[in-house]
Amino acid sequence: MKIRKAVVTAAGWGTRFLPATKAQPKEMLPLVDKPMIQYVIEEAVASGIKHIIIVTAIGKRAIEDHFDRSFELEHIVEKKGDGELLRKLQNISELADICYIRQKEQLGLGHAILVTKELIGDEPFAVFLPDDIIQARVPAMKQMIEVYNRYQNSVIAVEPVAKKDTKAYGIIKPKQVEDRVYQVMSLVEKPEPKDAPSNLAIVGRYLLTPEIFGMLEKTAPGKGGEIQLTDGLRLLLEKQPIYAYQFEGIRYDTGMPLGFLKASVEFALNRPDIGAKFRDYLRQLKLND
Numbered sequence: 001m002k003i004r005k006a007v008v009t010a011a012g013w014g015t016r017f018l019p020a021t022k023a024q025p026k027e028m029l030p031l032v033d034k035p036m037i038q039y040v041i042e043e044a045v046a047s048g049i050k051h052i053i054i055v056t057a058i059g060k061r062a063i064e065d066h067f068d069r070s071f072e073l074e075h076i077v078e079k080k081g082d083g084e085l086l087r088k089l090q091n092i093s094e095l096a097d098i099c100y101i102r103q104k105e106q107l108g109l110g111h112a113i114l115v116t117k118e119l120i121g122d123e124p125f126a127v128f129l130p131d132d133i134i135q136a137r138v139p140a141m142k143q144m145i146e147v148y149n150r151y152q153n154s155v156i157a158v159e160p161v162a163k164k165d166t167k168a169y170g171i172i173k174p175k176q177v178e179d180r181v182y183q184v185m186s187l188v189e190k191p192e193p194k195d196a197p198s199n200l201a202i203v204g205r206y207l208l209t210p211e212i213f214g215m216l217e218k219t220a221p222g223k224g225g226e227i228q229l230t231d232g233l234r235l236l237l238e239k240q241p242i243y244a245y246q247f248e249g250i251r252y253d254t255g256m257p258l259g260f261l262k263a264s265v266e267f268a269l270n271r272p273d274i275g276a277k278f279r280d281y282l283r284q285l286k287l288n289d
């Protein structure tokens with residue numbers, strides 16, 4: 001079945017980014033000049049997905065405004081004669097068909113997915129966590145859809161991490177089935193390094209079969225008292241196989257300041273308009289060190 005819909009979760013408090021996120025959504029923080037959530041929506045669209053459900057919460061109105069049209073702003077930009085900027089602004093609102101649903105209580109990632117049950121219906125769907133920004137020649141989700149098409153079961157993105165970092169991720173127990181593809185034998189949310197079944201960490205891209213909803217309904221609160229998607233996937237594993245795919249590309253953990261800064265610097269260096277000047281600036285900084 002074709003992957004037509006994606007869920008983008010944007011309901012968290014953004015506590016790792018306070019005070020910046022006290023009065024604005026974390027997902028709207030920009031990498032250079034584009035909000036993080038726009039990068040993931042663009043990845044979804046570039047992967048052939050046009051219907052997007054964004055799970056929001058209180059204080060996230062700016063996300064809806066961002067993907068809406070702003071006739072006033074367009075008018076001002078048009079009057080200035082900046083056609084390129086005008087097209088850029090209009091393109092944002094034409095990117096995809098987006099609908100919003102609120103997670104009324106922040107009960108965890110698994111619960112955020114569960115609130116989209118009626119909107120998704122009985123079909124496989126993609127999940128994007130905007131904290132993970134992936135730069136890749138072929139969009140990471142597009143790579144995953146190819147794997148899904150071969151196996152017709154849920155596929156989760158993974159990448160190797162340092163053993164000491166396992167407690168920041170869901171970790172899988174893998175059985176390799178082909179280059180970069182693993183069958184998931186088991187998975188656990190944020191284990192201590194000594195308990196981790198491998199160093200393959202779940203990254204915020206999933207392709208899920210609709211059976212996950214029934215499992216999430218049965219999932220009890222886990223790590224941090226939250227309903228964890230990883231725990232729901234473990235229940236799903238009792239019913240059907242799950243695969244993991246080590247995508248090709250670079251992942252930035254933009255959910256915390258250091259990863260966000262790394263992504264900002266690298267994205268800026270790659271920008272044709274400011275990259276060269278920024279590189280000169282960084283070089284000169286180093287000289288003064």
Ligand code: G1P
Nearest residue numbers: 109132168169170202203204230
């Ligand atoms: C979530 C998931 C975790 C996954 C991670 C990827 O955790 O619960 O399994 O490894 O996203 O970014 P969070 O980072 O929201 O705590």
